Amino acid sequence: MMATAIEFKNVKKSYGSKVVLDEFCLSVSQGEFVTIIGSSGCGKTTVLKMVNGLIQPSGGDILINGQSIRQMDMIALRRNIGYAIQGSVLFPHMTVEQNISYVPSLLNKKDKQKTKSAVSKWMRIVGLDEELRGRYPYELSGGQQQRVGIARALAASPDILLMDEPFGAVDEITRGQLQDELHQIYHKTGITVLFVTHDISEALKLGTKILVMDQGKIQQYGTPQELLQHPATPFVDHLVEKERRYCRMPEEQLIHCQYSGVNDSST
Numbered sequence: 001m002m003a004t005a006i007e008f009k010n011v012k013k014s015y016g017s018k019v020v021l022d023e024f025c026l027s028v029s030q031g032e033f034v035t036i037i038g039s040s041g042c043g044k045t046t047v048l049k050m051v052n053g054l055i056q057p058s059g060g061d062i063l064i065n066g067q068s069i070r071q072m073d074m075i076a077l078r079r080n081i082g083y084a085i086q087g088s089v090l091f092p093h094m095t096v097e098q099n100i101s102y103v104p105s106l107l108n109k110k111d112k113q114k115t116k117s118a119v120s121k122w123m124r125i126v127g128l129d130e131e132l133r134g135r136y137p138y139e140l141s142g143g144q145q146q147r148v149g150i151a152r153a154l155a156a157s158p159d160i161l162l163m164d165e166p167f168g169a170v171d172e173i174t175r176g177q178l179q180d181e182l183h184q185i186y187h188k189t190g191i192t193v194l195f196v197t198h199d200i201s202e203a204l205k206l207g208t209k210i211l212v213m214d215q216g217k218i219q220q221y222g223t224p225q226e227l228l229q230h231p232a233t234p235f236v237d238h239l240v241e242k243e244r245r246y247c248r249m250p251e252e253q254l255i256h257c258q259y260s261g262v263n264d265s266s267t
Helices: 044-051 074-079 096-100 102-107 112-125 142-154 172-189 200-206 224-229 234-246
Strands: 004-015 018-029 033-038 059-064 081-085 160-164 192-196 209-214 217-222
Touching (some): 004 044, 004 192, 018 044, 044 059, 044 160, 044 192, 044 209, 074 081, 102 112, 112 172, 142 160, 142 172, 172 200, 209 224, 209 234, 217 234, 224 234
Parallel strands (some): 081 160
Antiparallel strands (some): 004 059
């Protein structure tokens, strides 16, 4: 049985009279790729930012590897959690190499060669040419900037990777390429991923588990197949209906489609 990487225990978050999350409970096993989707303002980004302490709960507790984040040093916690968001959040005055090596250089101050090797490794994995090492963010395309952001989030070999609509600002072709590369990275590293998206196709393609939220509540938490075949609520049913039609045979049975093999860890 897989150990629990992230656990929300009766978490509440409110801003004045506005309740964003109420008695929110969720358990994420180590090595899961959880995609989070829901209506605008449903609390999905709040859930993500609570994992690395960027947002503090109003009540309840959040555990990382069994330890309450209330008992953790926030700087140490965040250095062990990769974080990638939509668009370019790179340091504009730093080169590609300096951006990617930022956290590893803090952790390995005396071993510069180890940091340099880590930069080369992650540039190769995310599809960046070595000739880009000395370029600055303004000299890169949107897709290249996003790849640098992913490499930077992974360069310190974190246990958990948080991603907040990371591919929302790139074109459709680049988006598909980045999805494929992220899928390969996930299977190579076995990292635990929480990935916020507004695109149900993306959620079904990437996630081993999908968390569907609405108005601060969990509508369903399950595999892509469970959502497609057995939607738990009318909200989930409506959300997946288009994808279900795409995968349906004439006799109304789901077939082996783009979702049925993508999450097989044996591939």
